Amino acid sequence: PYSQAIKYENLVFISGQIAIDPVSNEFVNADVATQTKIIMENIKSILEEAGLNMNHVIKTTIYLKNLEDFQIVNQIYAEYFKEHKPARATVEVSRLPKDALVEIEVIAGL
Numbered sequence: 001p002y003s004q005a006i007k008y009e010n011l012v013f014i015s016g017q018i019a020i021d022p023v024s025n026e027f028v029n030a031d032v033a034t035q036t037k038i039i040m041e042n043i044k045s046i047l048e049e050a051g052l053n054m055n056h057v058i059k060t061t062i063y064l065k066n067l068e069d070f071q072i073v074n075q076i077y078a079e080y081f082k083e084h085k086p087a088r089a090t091v092e093v094s095r096l097p098k099d100a101l102v103e104i105e106v107i108a109g110l
Contacts, residue, residue, distance in 0.1 A: 005046050011109040012050045016063065017042050018100040027098040032069040036076045039104050044080065047108055056108040057086040063103040067092040073102055 005014045019028040019035035020042065028038055047053055062073060070090060096103050 005050065007050060011058075011107060012047065012052060012056075014043060014046050014106040014108070016061075016097075016103040016105040017046075018097055018103050027100070029099070032064075032066075032101040033072050033076060035100060035102050036073050036104075039102065040076060040080050043104065043106055047106075050108075052108050052110070054080050055084045056110065057081070057084070057106055058109055059087045059107040060089075061105045062088065062090040063093045063096060063105075064090065065093065065096055065099075065101045069101065 003015060004017075005012055007013075017039045019030065019038040020026070021028050021038065022042060022045065028035065044054060047056065060077075062077070064070060064073065067090075073090075
């Protein structure tokens with residue numbers, strides 16, 4: 001059982017996103033930069049579907065298979081959050097679904 005996102009009152013909780021191509025619904029097994037870009041675009045689309053945008057993001061959690069990839073992920077992440085900077089945690093994990101290199105979850109609200 002999995003929900004991509006749940007809306008509760010004025011909040012939207014987006015489940016951890018890995019690099020799933022929205023057209024094919026298949027995992028994109030690529031480098032961490034490519035995976036991160038796909039994830040961020042998917043998050044942006046989910047927010048738009050809920051009537052929100054990236055400026056509504058309150059908190060993110062980034063899960064990395066290798067913390068040495070932090071700088072690459074952070075650089076791409078920063079492209080989506082210019083002046084608005086949500087609270088964030090980043091943790092290294094031993095394994096992610098589909099052997100992804102990065103997974104990002106989001107809490108957004110009005």
